[in-house]
Amino acid sequence: MRSFPPVSYLAGHTPQSRVSRYFLVCYLLIILLLSFYPFSGWRYNGEPIFAFYSYPRPYYFTFFDNFANVMAYVPLGLVLVQWMRRRWFAWPLSVAGGVGLSASVEFIQQFLPDRVASNLDILANGAGAVIGATLALFIGSRSWQRRWLVFRHNYLVPSAISEWGLVWVGLWYVTQCDPSVPFLGVVVEAVALPQPFVSPMANARLFLDLLESSGVALHLLGLAMFVAILVRHQRHVVPAMFGTLAVGLLLKLLFAGMMLKRAEFFAWINENVVIGALAGLLLVAVCARLNRRLRALLGALSLGAALGVSWAWPLAPQLSATLSLFRWQYGHLQHFSGMAALVGDIWPYGAIAMMLATVFRLWEE
Template sequence: MPLALLFAAMVVYASLYPFEGWRWPGVAPLDFLTAPLSRYWSGFDVLANLVGYIPLGFLLALGLWRSGWGRWAWVVAAAGPATLSLAMELFQNFLPSRVPSNLDWMLNAAGAGLGAGVAWGLARLGVLRRWTQFRSDWFNPHAHGGLVLVALWPFSLLYPASVPFGLGQVWERLEALLVEAFSGTPFLQWVPVHGDGSGALGPLAQALCVALGLLAPLLTGYADVRTVPRRLAFLVLLLSVGLGATGLSSALTYGPEHAWAWVNASALLGLGLAAVAGLAALWLPSRVCHVGLILALAVSLSLLNRVPSIAYLDQSLEAWEQGRFIRFHGLSQWLGWLWPFAALVFGVRAAIRAPALR
């Protein structure tokens, strides 16, 4: 259910972005339902609106089914997202940059119904029960927030970073906002700014950031995975997914021919250090994994936010941030910025709440 609610929030964000210029449309908000179908659509538009709601219907059906809703789970999982889509199209009347569409709503509703139908079919085949058994065999009973963070981590890697796997480099943007906000006030001198000595990270520091960037999700998962052999399988899977997501991000940013341009001596050293540290941590208790997560994030965020961004990366980010569908209306950049901070908060809470080493 947490993943379903999170995906619903992502849908709301993407549907109403950029949340600017609200005004009264001058027509009845529901007129779009009876309007003729738009002639201006592409195959990508149809696919995006259909596929975009399939995960929501599927995740909602799965969460409701596990909560004991029975047959009503499939009905609510299909009707709920369709109602949400109708509300989003309704609100788009009030945004000058968005256009409500009855075709979009029908495709969204069909996608949600398809997702709920897939979940229903898997339940009828017994797949969901086997997944429940698999989950209980692989993960601790309290595994919820950590699994959500691990599931979101590959998507956060799609936003380009100056250091591979170096998420959370936000200080320069935050600094610019603070300087603008306090300009002309006595509080401006309180804003910490980069000094003349701040520069690019050296090769070893970059390797350390790569290793720590991989250790953070790895330790998050270790805290929930039950046995050493399963942790080893998780290590291999996470490294593989991380490499694929970073390669895809590089291909989307600089072009397919540059998908692996980020692989250099520092990146390879960092990958090796992460693999060795991951092997050494296979036997760590859950609380120690959470403490290690906190330390890894604290050091990596400190290093990454002390250096300025790279000029050519800034130019690429401008193109990235102007692409509506690649960046999912800015959502990928928020994941890239905020994932490590969310993981840090989760790690602190988990370490405090743990009654004993386990």
């Protein structure tokens, strides 16, 4: 039977975990992006600004709205308790923090034309914070703490980048939750009216295909190298890279099943994605045994090149043109897709920054 170091040893001989703090920062970012997207059209409607707090229950909200609002704040309540290290005041402050954040968000939403400020949302969000904070009291036990410390000790690089990177990988999963965007894709082909553009190649169709395939390959290689720099031992590098990709693929399948019409289940994949993914996997296999700094450099260059592909893409995607693929209502779809797109825009820059910091050894070991 394999033995692990006792939790007292790990707690005393390893750096204090900051993963809850990092997760809190990223999750707050997601909540704010989802709550205020598309960040335009701000106006004052003339109603008393605090009146909505006492409005009667709105009749037009559905079970989906309420369930989503509850679940959205469960992770927030959980991580707030963990961040405060389960002190006696952690539970009430976490619940109060969740309710306060929700009340503030709803207050600001009344100035957005595409949003409706609702006291029911505050109640649902508060219920989610209560559930999350209560759940944290159980999973924050000594046995769970020991599991995390053992996992970090055995599998992650002993550096601050490992915990930041782990949270950043979780943020990458958010970018894969929109099934109208190709898996690992950095571009989205417009399906609306034809858009004229100037192609540097005589065959414009081939130019678009090459851009899409190369974007997928570069994205895959950059992600794999990013995951690789977080892993402590070489023997775990390949399973970590392919495990991350497998979870991302499962998420894409899950959200495709939930959001897309049955006939459009595979709208997120095409031959260019397959070709790009195969090319990316081949590159990963060739580069898997590079040392950590070279992986970081290669990953940063790959994601930088993938950004270049997205900038060179000449077509502008239109959400309204993809509505026929979905079963969701337009409002839900707009907010969800907007959040995934915004996180996708931010994610490469954070990953590149961490990998460059690894190259220049800016992280404390």
